[in-house]
Amino acid sequence: MKFLFLIACIVCAVSLSMLSMIVATGRIPFRSQDANIETTEKSAEVKDEKMAGLVGQKETVDDLVLALKKEKKIYENKLGELVAREQSLSNQQEVVTLMKAELEKSRTSLSEKIVEADAAEQANLKRLSLVYSKMDPESASTLLREMTSDRAARILNLIPERQAAAILNASIATGADGTKKAADWSDVIRRMKQDKVKKGP
Known part of the structure; x- marks a missing residue:
């Protein structure tokens, strides 16, 4: 029994030493050279295939990176254009706002001037109507015929009715x-009176 135990220990020791040698070298000892060459060739082919696959994958990754860079550049250009458009629109909006304020100011000023001009025109027409009412009807008629119908009618409208009738007859x-x-x-006088009635006193 001791003998069997001794043989088993020797077999175990040899197996362990071979196993440690395989692990350390990565090769199986006592194999034929042809088997080693085939294994080496197969591992080289596998490595070549893996490398070819990796090279193909690297090219694909490089292509993707280039495509992403192009897309990023396009995006940045579009973003820049959008920012420029926003700035332009903002500037245009400011200009429109300023122009609108200026236009409103001009409109107010113009309205005030029109009111002043109307008041001045009305005062002028009253003075003229006073002068024409003191003239003889033929002379007043001659002068009024040289004016526009609207202006002459406005003057006649301010003259007392008897004197206006005499000027019309002349x-x-x-x-x-x-x-x-x-x-x-x-x-024209009739329309002016209708407008006055519509507007009220």
Whole structure:
């Protein structure tokens, strides 16, 4: 029994030493050279295939990286354009706001000037109507026929009715042209009175 135990120990020791040698060298000892060459060739082929696969994958990854860089550049360009457009729109909005404020200021100023001009025109028309009412009807008619129908009618409207009627008669007495002028003045006066009634007192 001791003998068997001794043989088993020797076999175990040899097996352990071979196993440690295999682990240390990565090769199996006592193999034929042909088997080693085949294994080496197979491992070289596997390595080549792996390397070829890795090279292909590296090229694919490089292509993807280039594509991503291009996309990033396009995105950055678009973003820059968008920022520039926003700035341009903001500037245009400011200009429009300033122009709108200036236009409103001008409109207010113009309205005030129109009111002042209307007041001045009304005062001027009152003075003229006073002058024309003191003139003889023929002379007043002659002067009024030289004005626009609207202006002449506005002056006649401010003259007392008897004197205005005398001026209209004097205009009619001058002939067809005077009659047409008198009709135009009467029509304008009628419209002015209608507008005054519509607006109220």
